[in-house]
Amino acid sequence: MRPFRIRLTFILMALIGISMIGAGITMAKLFKDSHISALEENMSREIKLLSGTFQFTDTDSPGAVSYYTEQAEHIAKLTNSRITFITKDGKVIGDSEKNPLEMDNHSTREEEVLAAKEGIGRAIRYSDTLNREMLYVAGAVVSDQGFDGYIRLSMALNAVTEGLNRAWMIMAGGLVLLFIAATFVSYKVASSMTSPLEQITRVARRITDLDYDARVPMNRRDEIGQLATAINAMADSLQAQLKTIRDNEDLLQSVLDNMTGGIVMINAEGEIALLNRAAERLLDVKNSEMAGHSFKELKHHYELTRLIEEGVSRNEAVHEERSIYNPTERIVRLDGVPMIQDGSNRGMLFLLQEVTEIRRLEKMRSEFVANVSHELKTPVAAVKGFAETLLGGGVKDEKTARSFLQIIYDENERLNRLIGDILELSKIESKRAQLECSPVHLIEFFDSLLETLSKVAEKKNISLNATVPEELFMEGDEDKLRQIFINLISNAINYTQDGGSVNVNVVNGQKADGTETVVFTVRDTGMGIPRKDLPRIFERFYRVDKARSRSSGGTGLGLSIVKHLVELHHGSISVESDLGIGSSFILELPLLQEGSH
Template sequence: MKPFRIRLTLIMMVLIGISMIGAGITMAKLFKDSHITALEENMSREIKLLSGTLQFTDMNSADAVSYYTDQAKLISQLTNSRITFITREGKVIGDSEKNPLEMDNHSTREEEVIAAKEGIGRAIRYSDTLDREMLYVAGAVRSEDGFDGYIRLSMGLDAVTEGLNRAWMIMAGGLVLLFVAATFVSYKVASSMTSPLEQITRVARRITDLDYDARVPIQRRDEVGQLAKAINAMADSLQAQLKTIRDNEDLLQSVLDNMTGGIVMINAEGEFALLNKASERMLDVKNSEMAGHSYKELKHHYELARLIEEGVERNEPIHEERSIYTPAERIVRLDGVPMVQDGSYRGMLFLLQEVTEIRRLEKMRSEFVANVSHELKTPVAAVKGFAETLLGGGVTDEKTARSFLQIIYDENERLNRLIGDILELSKIESKRVQLECSPVHLIEFFDSILGTLSKVAEKKKISLSTNVPNELFIEGDEDKLRQIFMNLLSNAINYTHDGGSVKVTAVNKQKADGTETVVFTVSDTGMGIPRKDLPRIFERFYRVDKARSRSSGGTGLGLSIVKHLVELHRGTITVESDLGIGSSFILELPLLQEDGE
């Protein structure tokens, strides 16, 4: 047993050494991180203090560099750190260590990039100017006195490195002492363990041979005694292990019951062995009724039963889709694999997944691609045709040639608008558009929009009016809101006959749950929308009057973009219309946007 004793001693020493080194590395990292964090917080507070107390001057003035350089040197003496004043464009206009005119543009420095987004930016890197590792903290500052940029403080990390080196020296000394003590203690422990190990091994072998009456007659309080107690408890634990097995079976059953996909198991005799709850709901059957019955009794799903039969008879993996009716049509994907255990065939296992919604979305995507191709082809073909006519010399009349060129120009503009709308819709649907919310004064907001559209309305002698409370504000992304109402009002003007009217109203409303909303109504006296077209009016490329839409320069994506932007604001949009009387688009938007949205 002596070699074993020596090996055990060495193993214990190695484990202790690894633990000590691991603890040392962890403590060193914690020490460094906490110290750097404290420095960052102090420097952030100093920047905020400077932004509130420093006398700023116009950074575009002739003496701005000299002024901010003097200020940087003065503050550097007080804070014992390097001070740098930087414009929004990254130009250094003041530094306590170097001539600003000789310094590179700082717009791409990590701390400035983060500060531009979050207000405060931090970074650690090696400084070529000072030839050492530095901590940089930059804060975005804007002053009414003409300063709009960043104040950056930087400080060397020499103190942190020195403290870390001292900690390593102390830990190294402790490790040597610990190794000496561990050698002595480990040897003693190994000596006390080796003598009863043979007896414990003999008892363990008897228990392995299913002799659960075997016990270790050792009464000690050390680790060997604990091992003996553990072996003695092994037989008693078998019952608990069997209970655990049953619990695991219950857990497996719970997993099967709560799966969203259906599981169907057919045994080697072609009988239902298992149907989970999802498959029961999907096939409208009960496991208790189908268990032990042939899969051929699944008569009301004939196509699915045929597919299961094919998999069972061939004993090969199968991956197909079929439609079932319960009573509505549902598309189900069936994945089947044979169950083989120890070389013997045990039956087939089928996974049923409803893919109705996925296929619907794929169809919509296919239709969208087809519509895009068609919409792109029309202006391209027009441009090509008129350009070929001009290039072929078939038009000698200057007036006709200019009309052809105007058509080419108009079609190119339409193509640009179409591509722009497609890209905008793609960004919105991929959730890459973030709201930049701020309070919007609605009366000023709509005055601006109507002023933009007034000339178009005047050409058709259409009156534009608003009914918006003067004191009403709403929180939202003003650019996105402008895009919504510009689309709706432009459509209203385009589809309203000469001499008609277009009106915008806004009403503050309180819902039953206490939240406040603003209900907007954009109404016109235009041609109206047929009732059959109302459910599809917000679909991409869907047009009620295709000829009128194209002649007005519409891309067919405007209302789809509007709907997505409204939903991005957590709002809703509906439409009401009467043929020959007019249409009303009703938007309901929250008065305030929730944080994090």
């Protein structure tokens, strides 16, 4: 760093010298200009004074030249300046320094031209008469005594030049002394600057070597201190950015690990660069084992590998579905896009999403539409057939006609119930059904409910009972709870033979997490449900006994509506059944609904 100190010292000295010389030149110019300006002002005042006090005479008289010459010499002694009287046409009729008759015509002189225009004219030029640089000030004067011309005062600028020379001598001496002082001060300043700079340089090298804990231990408040602070701030910023980058990497890794879709990245060489956890589970491979290997090593997923190969070879987007077996058949949608950066191919990125459940739901939706069409077609066909028979006049007997009309009415009612159930189910599944919760006194609720259904039970001589704790309340949507239990109890009555029984039992319960619940059990002594049908009884239009269901007017949607309404109450429903003994539907609903208290 020592050569740097020397260079810095010379630079500081040069800057000081240049500054001094520049300041001296500026001051000299200001001194000269201000001195000349002051002289011009004084000479202008003297001319004005002369024009008001001088005894002018006719310039065409015989003795005019002698008179004005004598007066010019007299005034010159008083004012210490050269005096010249000049007529309007430029003729010199009196001068304190030279015989006017030997002088040139002055009509084109700068000061006279300006005086003719502005009243006062000024000029600086070299005088051939006096052989020196002179300041000329001329004033236009018109007198009643016959003088019409100019009075001109001129003065040598020797005094100004001498003052400037003295100033230059003083400045040169000061500059020499300043250079001597500047040499010492500059070296000290350079030394005070380079020493901390060496320290800053060492810290900067450590930061360059990725040691972001390095800091400059300096508490100065000058520019060096600010530089040290800036270096420390830069290190802090780099350290923070590095932490942010690492955090972002961790976050990105977390996102990749927790994505439900599989990510497979293939580099430009056709090697697997990345597999996230979802892809590992889907393909039954490990990223650690496959990274750096060709994607073609995914041999047991032949269809998928071939699709990836097509995308990589063509470097085009891929959007296809394929079936893989791991261990059961799973339908996977593969979306691949080329990775292009700065115009170069970086490989392909593939997103693998299992769509098995989506396709199953689409199949269920298609079957639902087919079932709805079939269920709607049956009552419509019956209504149409009996109506055509009546309209055709083929039925003469009034009793037969009334029975036909009754059938039409019953089928119409069945059609209304079917459409109502379909709309209700659609509303629930589309999340448009909202709970309107209020406290429900369960013993009063079931008393009212059983009273409504008692007539239906009496027709089949079925015993209908409910066991409910007297002081038990719960929060729920009373209308939707009524819909749930009407469906369940009506089903129990319909599928129970004459003389059987249907019992409702209500008790307090508690989940493993401590949440209080109410457990409802609707038990009948009916025909029971075959074990193979139990997993599907909550599906739409699924019937265990299709003949009995149709004859009882069922739509096949009741249990599906019940399941959705139970889930809307954040509850669960299950079924237990034994053929020939009966069935039990068990509901568990929260005692308090979330957000209702």
